[in-house]
Amino acid sequence: MxxxxxxxxxxxxxxxxxxxxxxxxxxxxxxxxxxxxxxDGQLRLDIVKAxxxxxxxxxxxxxxxxxxxxxxxxxRMGNYMVDYVKxxxx
Numbered sequence: 001m002x003x004x005x006x007x008x009x010x011x012x013x014x015x016x017x018x019x020x021x022x023x024x025x026x027x028x029x030x031x032x033x034x035x036x037x038x039x040d041g042q043l044r045l046d047i048v049k050a051x052x053x054x055x056x057x058x059x060x061x062x063x064x065x066x067x068x069x070x071x072x073x074x075x076r077m078g079n080y081m082v083d084y085v086k087x088x089x090x
Contacts, residue, residue: 037072047072048081051068061088
């Protein structure tokens, strides 16, 4: 677990790290057309922060979730994003 800067909450960084079946395309693993984000907690956190913490793309939270799920996928990512936005102070 780690604490993200700017938010007073804990996220399980490696949740959903079981192996998945996907198709490789130019070294990217795709899951139903979306980029499969590997079991890298910091990378997942960086993706969510990039879509949430910057006012131009973040808020309302449902829009941030739509943007992330449009391009990326990892197991239980919806739960991960819900936990992230629960700590949002804005």
